Amino acid sequence: MALKTLVIGNGSCAFDIVDNLLSKNVEVIIATRDNSLHQKFSEIMGQNITEIHTETTIHSCTGAIGNFTISMKNNNKSIIRIVDCIVIAEDSFRKTLFASYGLSPSTKTISLSDLDNPENYKNIADENKSFVLLKGLKFESNPVISKEVMDSSIKLASHGQSKIYILTKNLKVAGNRLEALYRKAKKAGIIFIKFTDSEPEFFQGEDGKTCIEFTDEVTKKNFSLTPDITVVDESIVPSDYLETLAKTFGLNIDCSGFLQSDNVHRLPAYTNRKGIFVAGPSRGISSPEDYKAEAGTAAIAVLNNSDKNNYDIKDKAYINKGGCVRCLTCYRICPHKTISLNSTLSVMPEGCEGCGLCTAECPKNAITIENLDHKFLIPDDKIQNADSASKPRITAFCCSRSAAEAYKLAVSIGLTLPEGLKIVEVPCAGSISLTHILNSLKNSTGGTIILTCHEGNCFSEKGNVFAHNRAKSVSKMISDAGYKKERLMTYTIASNMGKEFSNILNDFEKNIIDLE
Amino acid sequence: MTEADKRVNLDQLDHDSCRSWDYSQDFCVTCGICSSMCPVSGIDDFDPRKLVRMISLGMENEAVDSRWPWICTMCGKCEASCPMEIKISSIVRKIRSLRERDEVPGILHKGLETALKTGNNLGLPKEDFEFILEDVAEEIAEEPSFENFTVEIDKKGANILTTIHNKLVNTHTDDLKHWWKIFHAAGEDWTVPSENWEGTNWGLFTGDDEAMKKMSGRIVDHMKNLGAKNLLWPE
Ligand code: SF4
Ligand code: SF4
Ligand code: SF4
Ligand code: SF4
Numbered sequence: 115m116a117l118k119t120l121v122i123g124n125g126s127c128a129f130d131i132v133d134n135l136l137s138k139n140v141e142v143i144i145a146t147r148d149n150s151l152h153q154k155f156s157e158i159m160g161q162n163i164t165e166i167h168t169e170t171t172i173h174s175c176t177g178a179i180g181n182f183t184i185s186m187k188n189n190n191k192s193i194i195r196i197v198d199c200i201v202i203a204e205d206s207f208r209k210t211l212f213a214s215y216g217l218s219p220s221t222k223t224i225s226l227s228d229l230d231n232p233e234n235y236k237n238i239a240d241e242n243k244s245f246v247l248l249k250g251l252k253f254e255s256n257p258v259i260s261k262e263v264m265d266s267s268i269k270l271a272s273h274g275q276s277k278i279y280i281l282t283k284n285l286k287v288a289g290n291r292l293e294a295l296y297r298k299a300k301k302a303g304i305i306f307i308k309f310t311d312s313e314p315e316f317f318q319g320e321d322g323k324t325c326i327e328f329t330d331e332v333t334k335k336n337f338s339l340t341p342d343i344t345v346v347d348e349s350i351v352p353s354d355y356l357e358t359l360a361k362t363f364g365l366n367i368d369c370s371g372f373l374q375s376d377n378v379h380r381l382p383a384y385t386n387r388k389g390i391f392v393a394g395p396s397r398g399i400s401s402p403e404d405y406k407a408e409a410g411t412a413a414i415a416v417l418n419n420s421d422k423n424n425y426d427i428k429d430k431a432y433i434n435k436g437g438c439v440r441c442l443t444c445y446r447i448c449p450h451k452t453i454s455l456n457s458t459l460s461v462m463p464e465g466c467e468g469c470g471l472c473t474a475e476c477p478k479n480a481i482t483i484e485n486l487d488h489k490f491l492i493p494d495d496k497i498q499n500a501d502s503a504s505k506p507r508i509t510a511f512c513c514s515r516s517a518a519e520a521y522k523l524a525v526s527i528g529l530t531l532p533e534g535l536k537i538v539e540v541p542c543a544g545s546i547s548l549t550h551i552l553n554s555l556k557n558s559t560g561g562t563i564i565l566t567c568h569e570g571n572c573f574s575e576k577g578n579v580f581a582h583n584r585a586k587s588v589s590k591m592i593s594d595a596g597y598k599k600e601r602l603m604t605y606t607i608a609s610n611m612g613k614e615f616s617n618i619l620n621d622f623e624k625n626i627i628d629l630e
Numbered sequence: 631m632t633e634a635d636k637r638v639n640l641d642q643l644d645h646d647s648c649r650s651w652d653y654s655q656d657f658c659v660t661c662g663i664c665s666s667m668c669p670v671s672g673i674d675d676f677d678p679r680k681l682v683r684m685i686s687l688g689m690e691n692e693a694v695d696s697r698w699p700w701i702c703t704m705c706g707k708c709e710a711s712c713p714m715e716i717k718i719s720s721i722v723r724k725i726r727s728l729r730e731r732d733e734v735p736g737i738l739h740k741g742l743e744t745a746l747k748t749g750n751n752l753g754l755p756k757e758d759f760e761f762i763l764e765d766v767a768e769e770i771a772e773e774p775s776f777e778n779f780t781v782e783i784d785k786k787g788a789n790i791l792t793t794i795h796n797k798l799v800n801t802h803t804d805d806l807k808h809w810w811k812i813f814h815a816a817g818e819d820w821t822v823p824s825e826n827w828e829g830t831n832w833g834l835f836t837g838d839d840e841a842m843k844k845m846s847g848r849i850v851d852h853m854k855n856l857g858a859k860n861l862l863w864p865e
């Protein structure tokens with residue numbers, strides 16, 4: 115059966131994704147808030163786009179990869195569809211920055227989009243002689259905007275205009291081909307005026323023209339500019355729809371509101387939820403070429419799920435219905451949104467990452483992950499053996515994505531580690547429960563150390579934070595009980611920090627020995 | 631006059647006025663490396679970056695009227711360090727060349743004028759020059775193992791013809807002795823012209839190509855007329 119995919123979006127990137135998927139015989143459903151489909155789609159109309167829903171918003175989404183149930187709303191009409199995967203590629207928006215410069219839009223003071231608008235371009239370029247383009251003077255501008263500003267200026271120059279000024283703060287040219295573009299602009303006679311310690315002043319006349327006064331930072335001379343046209347730069351912001359989509363799908367957003375958290379473990383196209391992908395202008399700000407590449411990546415990510423027999427459903431969480439009291443803790447905290455809420459709660463294994471956050475947090479211990487729990491049950495006899503060693507026994511809980519890798523690195527490059535070290539590798543530090551920590555303290559002669567990913571870098575978003583909070587509460591508990599809280603420590607580490615791993619463990623051992 | 635009155639309306643300037651100058655000035659990224667290398671940066675607020683900037687903005691007249699280009703020593707350190715390979719000392723020279731000749735700073739202007747008229751920057755008459763050379767030669771001849779030292783002026787067909795820097799026959803005659811002694815010890819066949827012997831060429835510093843050509847032409851003439859085989863032009 116063909117893979118069925120819902121694509122949410124109505125711009126070039128969404129189009130590229132649909133085009134890619136159709137060429138691989140994926141059944142595509144398009145849902146867009148807009149009232150008509152972007153004209154690009156007309157090229158592939160009539161091919162096998164299964165369905166197109168304009169003026170349609172997403173109301174809810176249940177299920178997991180391979181079996182999402184989507185409920186959509188089209189003017190009060192409800193549409194229900196079942197799909198395998200979902201791709202979000204909503205266009206971002208341009209925000210004009212007139213207000214930040216204290217200017218108002220007019221025929222003489224226009225935005226970057228106004229200048230680039232093919233309908234007006236010829237008139238603007240023909241009828242005016244001098245142009246000032248403002249770039250990143252109030253807000254650091256993205257290289258995409260820098261490129262547009264330089265491209266537009268070069269276009270004006272090739273139109274025969276000779277007085278073109280770019281007023282800019284930082285002009286970062288590290289991006290793809292930007293330095294060459296900068297040289298090209300210089301060659302075309304465009305004059306760059308850079309501001310590092312000062313800012314120009316803006317005055318707008320009755321006629322809408324902008325006059326600019328400044329001190330050139332190089333020559334220290336005072337200048338004024340009264341260009342025929344002042345072009346104000348823009349910033350790029352995520353679609354306002356993304357916030358709603360993030361809530362509906364349970365997706366994490368980054369600090370600017372794009373649909374993929376700032377997390378080293380999130381590869382392009384992937385979200386915190388299996389089977390839901392994000393691309394292009396919904397994921398961040400990039401050049402049109404990069405968006406095109408991302409559309410391809412998203413299509414490949416979808417196609418990787420063609421064979422349902424390959425879905426990873428081993429070692430996933432399982433809720434023991436008898437034990438569950440429906441407190442909904444697991445449902446709320448599951449970072450990968452794969453616990454379904456019906457008459458009973460159950461884990462949809464296709465979407466489960468086996469992180470163990472739910473197992474550690476369930477107040478009734480009603481959730482288990484095969485091959486996970488017994489890893490923590492350190493048999494007593496083994497510990498007795500270890501006790502015969504002269505050095506204190508140290509249990510290190512290591513997140514598989516960071517600390518366990520750092521440990522392997524430390525071993526492979528031959529760094530010293532404590533003699534009595536016992537490594538307990540866990541899928542995510544969030545799976546380390548209070549019981550685990552207390553058991554470990556009870557069974558270890560020396561101490562317990564928890565090593566997690568750095569903050570903001572947890573594959574399960576907050577697993578590390580959970581681990582640190584639990585350790586904090588145990589720490590208080592044991593010190594209230596008169597036990598040395600130095601026997602329980604937490605650290606964050608990254609997979610490439612073998613040396614630091616060895617240092618942390620050796621220092622920990624030394625401190626434990628000093629306690630005795 | 632207030633600050634505002636002094637404000638230059640940038641879009642009224644002719645940015646193209648210096649565009650034909652082939653020194654890559656438009657590629658300046660205003661990094662300031664040149665200014666940090668320049669030994670005279672800071673004197674009267676001068677630094678090479680400012681000049682480059684003025685030229686790329688088309689402020690030709692202002693640059694020509696300014697004292698800045700004349701502060702530069704033409705050492706070329708700026709140019710050697712510029713990441714954009716801008717020919718900064720050529721820019722300086724070009725600006726200097728655009729000044730009315732009688733407004734070129736006094737000492738350079740006078741020296742060059744004198745050299746063009748008399749054959750050397752000092753205006754030293756031929757007899758005085760020959761007297762000084764022979765006097766120096768006599769002093770050398772008084773030293774042990776240089777007893778038979780002489781200077782042969784305007785000798786035809788010598789192996790080396792050498793020019794003279796005016797200070798060597800003015801305040802630094804001792805410096806003349808050093809290399810004359812080397813000639814003698816090496817058994818070299820050498821000569822000095824009695825006229826137009828000036829080795830310095832201040833047309834370089836004033837940006838005066840015509841003067842440079844004339845001064846160099848005189849030396850070429852010596853080589854031809856005296857039939858010297860090699861030229862020593864110690865500048
Ligand atoms: S956390 Fe445990 S008790 Fe609470 S709903 Fe989930 S499985 Fe049931
Ligand atoms: S193991 Fe992790 S992903 Fe799986 S159900 Fe529990 S919290 Fe969700
Ligand atoms: S050539 Fe002139 S401007 Fe350049 S470093 Fe030397 S003195 Fe400074
Ligand atoms: S070093 Fe070159 S690029 Fe840098 S400021 Fe000087 S002239 Fe301009």
